[in-house]
Amino acid sequence: MSELSAMKIAEARDALAKGEVTSVELTEACLAEIEGADALGAFAHKTPDKALEMARAADARIKAGDATAMTGIPLGIKDLFCTQGVDSQAASRILEGFRPEYESTVTRQLFEAGAVMLGKLNMDEFAMGSSNETSVYGNAVNPWKVDDRALTPGGSSGGSAAAVSADLCLAATGTDTGGSIRQPAAFTGITGLKPTYGRVSRWGIIAFASSLDQAGPMTKDVRDAAIMLQAMAGHDPMDSTSADLAVPDFEAMLTGDIKGKTIGIPREYRMEGMPQEIEDLWAEGRKMLEDAGAKIVDISLPHTKYALPTYYVIAPAEASSNLARYDGVRYGRRAELGQGDGIVDMYEKTRAEGFGPEVQRRVMVGTYVLSAGFYDAYYNRARKVRTLIKRDFEEAFAQGVDAILTPATPSAAFGLGEMQNADPVQMYLNDVFTVTVNLAGLPGISVPTGLDKSGLPLGLQLIGRPWEEGDLLNTAYALEQAAGYVAKPERWW
Amino acid sequence: MSIDEKTAAHVAKLARIRVEEARLPELAQEFNTILGFIEQLSEVDVDGVEPMVSVTPQRLKRREDVVTAGGDAKRVLSNAPDAREGFFAVPKVVE
Numbered sequence: 001m002s003e004l005s006a007m008k009i010a011e012a013r014d015a016l017a018k019g020e021v022t023s024v025e026l027t028e029a030c031l032a033e034i035e036g037a038d039a040l041g042a043f044a045h046k047t048p049d050k051a052l053e054m055a056r057a058a059d060a061r062i063k064a065g066d067a068t069a070m071t072g073i074p075l076g077i078k079d080l081f082c083t084q085g086v087d088s089q090a091a092s093r094i095l096e097g098f099r100p101e102y103e104s105t106v107t108r109q110l111f112e113a114g115a116v117m118l119g120k121l122n123m124d125e126f127a128m129g130s131s132n133e134t135s136v137y138g139n140a141v142n143p144w145k146v147d148d149r150a151l152t153p154g155g156s157s158g159g160s161a162a163a164v165s166a167d168l169c170l171a172a173t174g175t176d177t178g179g180s181i182r183q184p185a186a187f188t189g190i191t192g193l194k195p196t197y198g199r200v201s202r203w204g205i206i207a208f209a210s211s212l213d214q215a216g217p218m219t220k221d222v223r224d225a226a227i228m229l230q231a232m233a234g235h236d237p238m239d240s241t242s243a244d245l246a247v248p249d250f251e252a253m254l255t256g257d258i259k260g261k262t263i264g265i266p267r268e269y270r271m272e273g274m275p276q277e278i279e280d281l282w283a284e285g286r287k288m289l290e291d292a293g294a295k296i297v298d299i300s301l302p303h304t305k306y307a308l309p310t311y312y313v314i315a316p317a318e319a320s321s322n323l324a325r326y327d328g329v330r331y332g333r334r335a336e337l338g339q340g341d342g343i344v345d346m347y348e349k350t351r352a353e354g355f356g357p358e359v360q361r362r363v364m365v366g367t368y369v370l371s372a373g374f375y376d377a378y379y380n381r382a383r384k385v386r387t388l389i390k391r392d393f394e395e396a397f398a399q400g401v402d403a404i405l406t407p408a409t410p411s412a413a414f415g416l417g418e419m420q421n422a423d424p425v426q427m428y429l430n431d432v433f434t435v436t437v438n439l440a441g442l443p444g445i446s447v448p449t450g451l452d453k454s455g456l457p458l459g460l461q462l463i464g465r466p467w468e469e470g471d472l473l474n475t476a477y478a479l480e481q482a483a484g485y486v487a488k489p490e491r492w493w
Numbered sequence: 494m495s496i497d498e499k500t501a502a503h504v505a506k507l508a509r510i511r512v513e514e515a516r517l518p519e520l521a522q523e524f525n526t527i528l529g530f531i532e533q534l535s536e537v538d539v540d541g542v543e544p545m546v547s548v549t550p551q552r553l554k555r556r557e558d559v560v561t562a563g564g565d566a567k568r569v570l571s572n573a574p575d576a577r578e579g580f581f582a583v584p585k586v587v588e
Contacts, residue, residue: 097572098572099571101568101569101571101572197548197549198549211547211548237554237556240553240554241547241549241551241553243551244554306533306536306537308530309530309532310534312527312530312531313531313534320508327509328574329573329581329583330569330572330573330581331572331573331574332572332574333574334574334575337584341584342585342586343583343584344509346583346584348509348510348511349511351508351509351510351511352510352511355510360508360510361520361523361527363508364504364510364520364524365524365527367507367508368496368524368528369531371507377535378531378534380544381534381535381537381539382531382534383544383545383546384537384539384542384543384544384545385537385539385542386544386545386548387543387545388539388542390545390548423523423526424526424527425526425527428530440548441548441549
């Protein structure tokens, strides 16, 4: 493993500033790692020429004394982000060959800060999945391995998680609609932050469920998450839901001091059939925060049980609307048409061959719950339950809770293909601990805190108050310090 | 509420996704599994609860009603599967 590609953002930033390393050296090290890691399926589109060009510009900028914390840092970018002139297809066949004429706000901000793009990362098609098995590029594979099985890196940001965990890049962008940053982070032993809804602009990110989608950093530790969020966040006139709020200095808020903070433990997250190891991990996390001086209180979030069914109405409903744009007219792939085929044939054939089975299923479920006669029974009811789910959190925060500690996932990474014969709902259960956070619009972070008995990483989730990412990151930092997690996957690829 | 093949075919039609006849029973079955899961929501007392319209309490920003972009047909069309003479081309719509 290259020492350079294994660096954290903060380490690289300091080494770049001192002139101990150049961005070109860091970038070349990452590109070499990527070349040797095709077995992981993490990078779907590699952009080595662009990367080196950006690295040279970053080195010039550092020399000129005009660097930011992200200048010269090589990143992987999830395929969901539109990157100008570079393939951006949301891991879908329907966007084959799509090269955007514009740059997403997040990537524009990162590149303006001087970050380097190594390429586009694998993911579940349109971010719909929890195992990176719905991608048109094929599976991304977890760098962690304990027997002869190939394990999932989680999803939908599976390529991002695999790339960061295997040290193919210093950090990566992810997006999270129901857990798509936090679950893969937990499965691969890295840190993943979903910010408050509205903290990061959604402009130029291929939309899945617009009221839930939020981009965030996937990094090697909490400090890096703070540094990278800083560069991604901020108000954007191009996204009417982006918040016009000042972005604090997140890194400066990492003191590790959480004395007097109140941490809530929601009793409804103790799921029936939850593995003992997850229970134990959660209890250890609670103890670590208590030892660091926090006050631990039991809380109740009574509507937790309804979060997944609510999500599986709202997310498909929004997806069916968002994905209506893929019609074979303006971009991407159009199906081959037969003699006499009309425009409806064109739509139907294009969408049947362009969308994979999971995307088709969700678009159709969304169409159904929005259709005349069912709109009230399903969609409106789900929006009302969503109000109640958010209210549960508001009541906990009103009682003085600063952050909430939960497991990140109900298990460690499972084998690729193991869920193939399960019904779709079984796969959806992966997001049971994360999906509430999207429905309530809150910030949540997954921090690796231990290994299971077979040696696979496990993570805990902390949920914060809206707009309090700084405070949340600091609590996560205290947890990280206490857990002392340093394990890395052994190279087999 | 159980979905039969006829409903499944209707939903596929509304979603503009061609589904072969032979796949309809399987599709109806999948819908029923998912809808069965969603059905739990009917247990929740939602009397007097407002449906959520925005997860963060903000007023959407407004801007002046003026032209801010445009005149860029070439770039707009650059990814079209079929573009001719400055237009998106599609099969005949009007007989």
